[in-house]
Amino acid sequence: MSRPNIQLGREGGLKHFLTIDGFSRSLLTDILDTAESFTGVSERTVKKVPLLRGKVICNLFFENSTRTRTTFEVAAKRLSADVLNLNISTSATAKGESLLDTLRNLEAMHVDMFVVRHTDSGAAHFIAQHADPHVSVINAGDGRHAHPTQAMLDMFTIRRHKGEFTGLRVAIVGDVLHSRVARSQILALNTLGTSEVRVIAPRTLLPAEVRTLGVHAFHDLEQGIRDVDVIIMLRLQKERMRGALLPSEHEYFQLYGLTEERLGGAKADAIVMHPGPINRGVEIDSQVADGPRSVILQQVSFGIAVRMAVMSMALGNQAQGAVR
Amino acid sequence: MSTNKIFLQADAIEQRIRDMSQTLKIRLEVQQIDSPAMIGIHTGGAWLAQRLHRQLAIPETLGTLDISFYRDDFTRIGMNPEVKPSHIPFDVDDRHIILVDDVLQTGRTIRAAMNEIFDYGRPASILLVTLVERSGRELPIQPGVVGLRPPLSLDQHITLNGPDPLSLVIGGSKRAARSESNQAQAQAGRDP
Numbered sequence: 411m412s413r414p415n416i417q418l419g420r421e422g423g424l425k426h427f428l429t430i431d432g433f434s435r436s437l438l439t440d441i442l443d444t445a446e447s448f449t450g451v452s453e454r455t456v457k458k459v460p461l462l463r464g465k466v467i468c469n470l471f472f473e474n475s476t477r478t479r480t481t482f483e484v485a486a487k488r489l490s491a492d493v494l495n496l497n498i499s500t501s502a503t504a505k506g507e508s509l510l511d512t513l514r515n516l517e518a519m520h521v522d523m524f525v526v527r528h529t530d531s532g533a534a535h536f537i538a539q540h541a542d543p544h545v546s547v548i549n550a551g552d553g554r555h556a557h558p559t560q561a562m563l564d565m566f567t568i569r570r571h572k573g574e575f576t577g578l579r580v581a582i583v584g585d586v587l588h589s590r591v592a593r594s595q596i597l598a599l600n601t602l603g604t605s606e607v608r609v610i611a612p613r614t615l616l617p618a619e620v621r622t623l624g625v626h627a628f629h630d631l632e633q634g635i636r637d638v639d640v641i642i643m644l645r646l647q648k649e650r651m652r653g654a655l656l657p658s659e660h661e662y663f664q665l666y667g668l669t670e671e672r673l674g675g676a677k678a679d680a681i682v683m684h685p686g687p688i689n690r691g692v693e694i695d696s697q698v699a700d701g702p703r704s705v706i707l708q709q710v711s712f713g714i715a716v717r718m719a720v721m722s723m724a725l726g727n728q729a730q731g732a733v734r
Numbered sequence: 735m736s737t738n739k740i741f742l743q744a745d746a747i748e749q750r751i752r753d754m755s756q757t758l759k760i761r762l763e764v765q766q767i768d769s770p771a772m773i774g775i776h777t778g779g780a781w782l783a784q785r786l787h788r789q790l791a792i793p794e795t796l797g798t799l800d801i802s803f804y805r806d807d808f809t810r811i812g813m814n815p816e817v818k819p820s821h822i823p824f825d826v827d828d829r830h831i832i833l834v835d836d837v838l839q840t841g842r843t844i845r846a847a848m849n850e851i852f853d854y855g856r857p858a859s860i861l862l863v864t865l866v867e868r869s870g871r872e873l874p875i876q877p878g879v880v881g882l883r884p885p886l887s888l889d890q891h892i893t894l895n896g897p898d899p900l901s902l903v904i905g906g907s908k909r910a911a912r913s914e915s916n917q918a919q920a921q922a923g924r925d926p
Contacts, residue, residue: 423812440815443817444813444817446819447800447802447803447817447818447819447820448803449819450819450820450821451803454853454854455826455853455854455855456852456853456854458853459803459804459850459853460803460804460849461803461804461808462808464809722803722813723813726808726812726813727812727813728812729808729809729810729811729812
């Protein structure tokens, strides 16, 4: 209760971005507003602003990623920062120590920000705790825990299409159990005042404590997406599946795959989102993924603006005068 | 610790702006510029630009610029929490641009604005129009059309309040000698 949020600087501004947990509605709104200002940069002749000139941002990826790493890299470059990309396969044995050693070595290269992805929950938090005070850390996904920039780009996409969160009914469909994206989305949606957040999945793919997250759980897709404004499909995370949680991918599609027909149950202007990469014919039908209600590719574009906002806010708060 | 007093009321400012429109019109004729485009700098410059744009009946939609991403003091004072999107709804290439701001002091805002404009394209020319030109230049920047030149000491600062009605306010504080963008930060409520 009394423990200060390490994500916030002395004046309450963003310093690290590790989880949505503990952030106020106004801070999340500031991030979305700042991201809005950055969207124009991508449409200009010179797709760059000089804001983070001279800063070094290190993408520290202990887990595979194409889209997230690339959008972080593009975001950093559009802010004129220098980018180091490091893909490090996790050594399971000497994790704690090797992580710190890696960190010290990179700090010696005067890195200003780490963007961290790791298979272990809490890895970004660990790095934030041990990094130099002038260094900011952004979580690009840790284990099953959190993926806050993905959640914020989803919030940005929803706000662009629907305006206010109050009055909205949002359904998150699929593998909530293994999804750090879903956890961050639920926190962000509730913090921003969404009227109803639903999760729809088979019992085996919902965490036991799901209702304590402030959601309504459904096990039937058709029932769950009735009258919703936004449908967020989750990827079936084959690489994280341990044990027989599902009979087969085919059967999963029969029960939980989003098809045109099923989409008919949602509101007429409902949008369909997916954090990617999509498994066509597993959680979503190609007709829907490529259809007029799909905003999946917009999510990718907005992801750049949202990451630019988070990076510049965090490094801006590290500025000499800002931290008083 | 600042004592603010009104320097110029709305009526007087509006009259100055009408005079500026006339001067600008003649200037454009002399330079044979027949289809200029206008850009106002957030926030005070945009208020001024809206009036000039209307009075000169410029057909091209007015552009607005927020120079927060181009400031040279980001590493010292951080992100402007009040940043607005820049909006240039026309092709800048080979265009004669009228750049409008409220107060010209150090010139740093104008430098940032010009850098941003060049990221949209290569204009044919840029003409600077400011309501107030005052002392304190730190960069070689020269306005083409000016509304007034109040004699101010370096510890005084002048601010345009608006958008309706406009008023020019003079205050004295020890922060006054810093750049305009710092003052914008102070107005945004960041300074203690």
